[in-house]
Amino acid sequence: MANAFVFPGQGSQAVGMGKALAETFEPARRVFAEVDEALSQKLSRLMFEGPEAELTLTANAQPALMAVSIAVVRVLQAEAGLDLAREAKFVAGHSLGEYSALAAAGSISLADTARLLRQRGEAMQAAVPVGEGAMAAILGLEFGPVAAVASEAARQLHLDAAVCQAANDNGGGQVVISGSKAAVEKAMELAKLAGAKRAILLSVSAPFHCALMYPAAEVMSIALARIDIKPPCVPLVANVLAAPIIDPADIRRRLVEQVTGTVRWRESIAFMAGAGVTNIYELGAGKVLSGLVKRIADTATGHAIGAPVDVEAFKSRARP
Numbered sequence: 001m002a003n004a005f006v007f008p009g010q011g012s013q014a015v016g017m018g019k020a021l022a023e024t025f026e027p028a029r030r031v032f033a034e035v036d037e038a039l040s041q042k043l044s045r046l047m048f049e050g051p052e053a054e055l056t057l058t059a060n061a062q063p064a065l066m067a068v069s070i071a072v073v074r075v076l077q078a079e080a081g082l083d084l085a086r087e088a089k090f091v092a093g094h095s096l097g098e099y100s101a102l103a104a105a106g107s108i109s110l111a112d113t114a115r116l117l118r119q120r121g122e123a124m125q126a127a128v129p130v131g132e133g134a135m136a137a138i139l140g141l142e143f144g145p146v147a148a149v150a151s152e153a154a155r156q157l158h159l160d161a162a163v164c165q166a167a168n169d170n171g172g173g174q175v176v177i178s179g180s181k182a183a184v185e186k187a188m189e190l191a192k193l194a195g196a197k198r199a200i201l202l203s204v205s206a207p208f209h210c211a212l213m214y215p216a217a218e219v220m221s222i223a224l225a226r227i228d229i230k231p232p233c234v235p236l237v238a239n240v241l242a243a244p245i246i247d248p249a250d251i252r253r254r255l256v257e258q259v260t261g262t263v264r265w266r267e268s269i270a271f272m273a274g275a276g277v278t279n280i281y282e283l284g285a286g287k288v289l290s291g292l293v294k295r296i297a298d299t300a301t302g303h304a305i306g307a308p309v310d311v312e313a314f315k316s317r318a319r320p
Contacts, residue, residue, distance in 0.1 A: 002089040004237075004277045005104065007069045007097035009263075010208075012286030013061045015050035017306070018068040022048070024308045027078045028071035031110065035067040038111035039118055043067065058205055059121035062096045063114045069100040069284030070110055072305055076283075080315040085233040090244060090272050092237040094289060095168075095208070095263050096120065098255065104283070105232030107251065112227045119223050123216035124206050124259070133207030134184040135167065138175045140197030143266065146175040149194055153187035154179065167209035171266035172295025176202070178210040209263055217259040224252045242267035265289075266296050273297035281305055281314070 021028035032044035047064050076082035093101035103113040138146050147166040154164040164179035164187050188199035235244035238254040242264040282290040282304045290302030
């Protein structure tokens with residue numbers, strides 16, 4: 001029996017996230033205070049009280065989700081004696097969650113992680129004017145057919161700005177596409193013709209994980225070069241590789257590639273399960289990732305830990 005700890009990405013945010021942790025556990029309060037100080041902003045108040053529209057802004061949602069994840073880690077360390085170096089075989093994170101995973105594994109400091117995610121969110125938002133990009137969830141087709149549909153949609157439009165890529169391979173027949181708005185809408189039509197059950201336009205502020213994010217990748221390349229990155233205490237299963245990495249130079253490179261590259265989440269979970277992981281703990285807001293585990297790997301079980309009751313349940317579990 002082996003464990004992996006994974007960390008959610010954008011879309012899992014909700015007003016009130018982390019509030020119960022802060023009210024119950026001092027380590028959580030310390031995390032939120034440190035993030036507030038690093039950003040010179042009362043981000044914790046926005047997380048606890050809203051407004052939702054402001055919390056959902058990419059530049060706020062990204063560090064906020066990381067803060068909740070690290071609060072959970074610190075609480076588990078204090079209350080349940082969690083030792084990632086001893087108990088985890090891997091860590092991984094979905095998109096911005098990769099930064100949370102690295103902070104949890106001691107690779108990047110909490111303050112640096114908060115500032116990096118603020119820069120990442122701002123850079124991603126600035127890369128494409130509002131309304132020019134889009135993302136859509138394609139349900140009922142696997143990654144290969146969706147990638148082909150995305151490529152064909154961009155080709156059919158005959159426009160230099162036509163970009164459409166498979167952005168997130170989430171597993172269970174759920175693939176997210178991203179790119180210029182016209183190309184994404186064309187891909188949605190083609191996906192339905194190819195047998196997709198549904199094609200749903202997502203309410204997002206920018207087209208993440210596609211070539212349109214190249215300006216943001218350049219910003220992150222500079223930002224990541226300026227901070228100290230240590231080897232994580234356990235390997236990180238990188239989004240763009242679906243394979244483990246531990247070298248700081250490799251981590252920098254893959255975090256930059258991740259901005260424009262596909263989040264290979266299905267393959268990442270399958271890799272960890274194939275390497276003997278049987279318990280995958282999602283630490284932070286929401287239950288999206290733990291819900292995907294059962295769609296991808298029959299031999300692994302997902303567990304979500306984001307509230308005090310979840311901390312108590314974790315304390316009672318037998319762990320290696």
